[in-house]
Amino acid sequence: MSHSNSQPISVALIGARGYVGEELIRLLNQHPVFELALAVSRSKQGQAVNGYSNNTLYYQDATPAQVAEGNYDLIFLALPNGLAQSYVTEIDRLSSQSVIVDLSADYRFDKSWYYSLPELSQTTDQIRISNPGCYATAMQLSLAPLTPVIDGAAHCFGVSGYSGAGTNPSDKNNLELLKDNLIPYQLSEHLHEKEVSHHLDTDVKFTPHVASFFRGISMTTHISLQQPMTLEEVIEKFKKLYQHHPLIEVRETIPLVKDIQGKVGAIVGGFKLDKSGCHLVVCCALDNLLKGAAVQALQNANQAFNLNSLEAINYD
Numbered sequence: 001m002s003h004s005n006s007q008p009i010s011v012a013l014i015g016a017r018g019y020v021g022e023e024l025i026r027l028l029n030q031h032p033v034f035e036l037a038l039a040v041s042r043s044k045q046g047q048a049v050n051g052y053s054n055n056t057l058y059y060q061d062a063t064p065a066q067v068a069e070g071n072y073d074l075i076f077l078a079l080p081n082g083l084a085q086s087y088v089t090e091i092d093r094l095s096s097q098s099v100i101v102d103l104s105a106d107y108r109f110d111k112s113w114y115y116s117l118p119e120l121s122q123t124t125d126q127i128r129i130s131n132p133g134c135y136a137t138a139m140q141l142s143l144a145p146l147t148p149v150i151d152g153a154a155h156c157f158g159v160s161g162y163s164g165a166g167t168n169p170s171d172k173n174n175l176e177l178l179k180d181n182l183i184p185y186q187l188s189e190h191l192h193e194k195e196v197s198h199h200l201d202t203d204v205k206f207t208p209h210v211a212s213f214f215r216g217i218s219m220t221t222h223i224s225l226q227q228p229m230t231l232e233e234v235i236e237k238f239k240k241l242y243q244h245h246p247l248i249e250v251r252e253t254i255p256l257v258k259d260i261q262g263k264v265g266a267i268v269g270g271f272k273l274d275k276s277g278c279h280l281v282v283c284c285a286l287d288n289l290l291k292g293a294a295v296q297a298l299q300n301a302n303q304a305f306n307l308n309s310l311e312a313i314n315y316d
């Protein structure tokens with residue numbers, strides 16, 4: 001999608017008071033071209049939007065039809081899973097060319113949408129973009145450099161902060177239950193297991209856990225290799241794939257959640273091969289609300305408008 005540099009690109013954010021919506025507002029506040037024009041929240045309707053100082057903005061309630069009629073250039077859907085379709089139907093009904101970036105899981109398997117983890121794809125000229133899940137991002141960053149040489153299923157052990165469960169009360173964001181605790185859930189067939197297996201065309205097994213910290217993901221992945229490799233060869237593959245992607249740091253030491261909380265990028269590291277050279281363990285840490293959600297939604301939107309992918313993302 002091309003645009004004239006002098007014209008702001010109008011943005012609507014649906015799900016604006018959620019954890020991810022809040023992060024998007026902070027990022028959009030630094031954006032030179034994207035201009036937040038509509039921030040939708042039913043519960044905060046009428047309140048001023050904190051964190052957005054570029055113009056005076058109040059949360060509004062808006063139906064899917066009202067959002068579509070607003071004809072915004074760019075629409076972020078940051079709603080709980082299962083709610084995107086009513087907005088997309090109304091936008092399609094008006095044959096709108098609005099770029100939609102959906103942060104939910106609703107279109108991740110839909111062939112008419114473009115699934116994009118920005119470091120592994122190029123979103124230019126797409127107008128229906130499906131953003132990857134947070135664990136799925138950590139798994140894909142850990143696996144993508146090696147997919148041609150993986151033998152059998154990769155096994156991923158992931159631990160998320162409880163903000164991953166959103167604001168809707170559940171056992172996964174119940175602080176009493178989480179205190180001094182680590183909770184495994186969805187022991188098999190988590191959606192992100194299918195998401196990664198599908199998009200990397202590699203069999204993945206994944207068990208998610210939630211812990212009492214607020215934000216961040218630690219992902220430990222076991223990979224069998226078809227042929228023995230040296231550690232240098234493994235690390236070289238990671239460095240090569242991510243060399244032009246400043247949000248992805250490749251390092252030898254194990255990345256920790258504390259290293260990445262509040263940071264826009266991801267760290268892949270801790271590479272360990274066994275004596276046979278065929279069994280590798282790799283770790284990834286990222287902030288689920290940033291690189292796992294809002295940051296890559298913004299990267300995808302930047303790419304869709306042919307802007308620098310990292311516009312408004314401060315990564316130093």
Ligand SMILES: NC(=O)C1=CN([C@@H]2O[C@H](COP(=O)(O)OP(=O)(O)OC[C@H]3O[C@@H](n4cnc5c(N)ncnc54)[C@H](OP(=O)(O)O)[C@@H]3O)[C@@H](O)[C@H]2O)C=CC1
Nearest residue numbers: 015016017018019020041042043079104164166167288293
């Ligand atoms: N949290 C995370 O780590 C990640 C989340 N995602 C995905 O991003 C999306 C947003 O997640 P998150 O911010 O955590 O969720 P939250 O629960 O924090 O926020 C949900 C948002 O949606 C709005 N909302 C809820 N129900 C409805 C409804 N029925 N109709 C209209 N609006 C509604 C809420 O606002 P209000 O009630 O005021 O209208 C709120 O702004 C989800 O699809 C999630 O799966 C993706 C990657 C990571």
Ligand SMILES: CC(=O)N[C@@H](CCC(=O)OP(=O)(O)O)C(=O)O
Nearest residue numbers: 104105133134160164165172210
């Ligand atoms: C701790 C926790 O509950 N995490 C969420 C994943 C958050 C995410 O990325 O969600 P979507 O795939 O729905 O976008 C979960 O396991 O469902």
